[in-house]
Amino acid sequence: MEIRRYIVGVDGSLPSRAAIRWAIGHARQHDTEVVLVHVADDEWGAAGTDLIDEVDSGARRLLEDEVGYTRSLHGAAGPRAELRSGSPMTVLASLGDTETMLVVGTHKTGFHYGRAFGSRSLQLANLAVGPVAIVPDTESxxxxxxxxxxxxxxxxxxxxxxxxxxxxxxxxxxxxxxxxxxxxxxxxxxxxxxxxxxxxxxxxxxxxxxxxxxxxxxxxxxxxxxxxxxxxxxxxxxxxxxxxxxxxxxxxxxxxxxxxxxxxxxxxxxxxxxxxxxxxxxxxxxxxxxxxxxxxxxxx
CATH class of the missing domain: 3.40.50.620 (HUPs)
Incomplete structure (x- = not known):
């Protein structure tokens, strides 16, 4: 299986940055493209135009911060970044294919058998047709x-x-x-x-x-x-x-x-x-x- 692109879902969290580090490390093996994607949740759509503008502005700042963080990683070249709106995991899944690795972070780092709580990473793996990497916020x-x-x-x-x-x-x-x-x-x-x-x-x-x-x-x-x-x-x-x-x-x-x-x-x-x-x-x-x-x- 050949991976030609890594798409990292970013939200400014520590697990999100763990996902960025993981993707950059793997992409360097074959000089593969890394794309950062932040999806502004469209549940804000009913909240009024002023609040929507505020959310969009915050999303742009967040994405700029994550691009800056990525560039700081051992001289990593600036990645391409995209701002999208919609249901985050649904949008990310739509961007994947058999040669694209979708990468997201997760807070979950241990055994919780018997507790069927929701998981966005689980939702992404359900919806995607290509490979999905789930990266916990732990030392690697x-x-x-x-x-x-x-x-x-x-x-x-x-x-x-x-x-x-x-x-x-x-x-x-x-x-x-x-x-x-x-x-x-x-x-x-x-x-x-x-x-x-x-x-x-x-x-x-x-x-x-x-x-x-x-x-x-x-x-x-x-x-x-x-x-x-x-x-x-x-x-x-x-x-x-x-x-x-x-x-x-x-x-x-x-x-x-x-x-x-x-x-x-x-x-x-x-x-x-x-x-x-x-x-x-x-x-x-x-x-x-x-x-x-x-x-x-x-x-x-």
Whole structure:
């Protein structure tokens, strides 16, 4: 997966600045464009023209401040900045595509299982069709390694490819994780017979072996570790990635990206995020076009 642009949603908060730092650090790897976007919430639309003008003026000042902050980061070149209005996460999602990484910060930096409170980052991951990075406001310079959740879905394959690329770019270890345990909303496999548990473990190891072989063909120089765990996948991934540079997960097991539909594992990970986390959606499905019999053709 090639990322040609990073769009950072900014609002002047500490997590927002953590998102800026993260995007700048990753964009430098390939001299990729970074765009700062502030979305003025259009809920102010019914408040009168004077207040709307005041909100717009404040939004412009905020965006100018964030551009200045970005320029102060180790001599970073001035990014392009855009001021938009509307529902913030809906507008940001509309700006993304399969080659654009949407980046937002989050205050959430720990485990809160059982508390289904709202999350704008969760809303963004739900609405987007391209990759979304959720960056907590925590120190990142001591983090090491890339963790990826492995499954056999299109989104899982795309997540594995991106994770391998990131591990290569950052010269760090790739940790591939597969759970043979219960899913967040599925049957609890921990109550299964020992023989059945061993079968689940073997299935998970087989899937991991195939994934590691695939990565070695595309990125032969990186170090790869694989882990089979029996805990629910969201819990295990957040725990293992607590000290990682980034966690990468696929959005769901569906064949294509469907805005508004997020799989249970990605949902659970984002509710309890512990590290910078990238949600990767399934690549678009292209329909084959019938060709006249006997004629050669190229599929692009």
């Amino acid at each position: 310079h001591l983090r090491r390694g890339v963790v990826v959740g492995v499954d056999d879905s299109p989104a899982g394959s795309a997540a594995l490819d991106l994770a391998a690329d990131l591990a290569c770019d950052h010269h760090c270890e790739l940790i591939a994780v597969r759970s043979s345990g219960p899913s967040p909303r599925g049957a609890d496999r921990r109550d299964a017979e020992p023989e059945r548990l061993s079968q689940y473990d073997d299935e998970a190891r087989g899937l991991l072996t195939a994934a590691v072989e695939r990565v070695r063909r595309s990125q032969p120089g990186i170090t790869i570790r694989s882990r089979v765990v029996r805990r629910p996948p969201g819990t295990a991934l957040n725990d293992i990635a607590r000290g990682a540079e980034v966690l990468v997960v696929g959005d769901s097991r569906r064949e294509e990206a469907l805005p508004g539909v997020l799989g249970s594992v990605a949902y659970d990970v984002l509710l309890n995020v512990t590290s910078p986390t990238i949600v990767v959606h399934a690549p678009p499905v292209t329909s084959a076009v019938a060709q006249p019999e006997g004629e050669a053709h190229v599929v692009r």
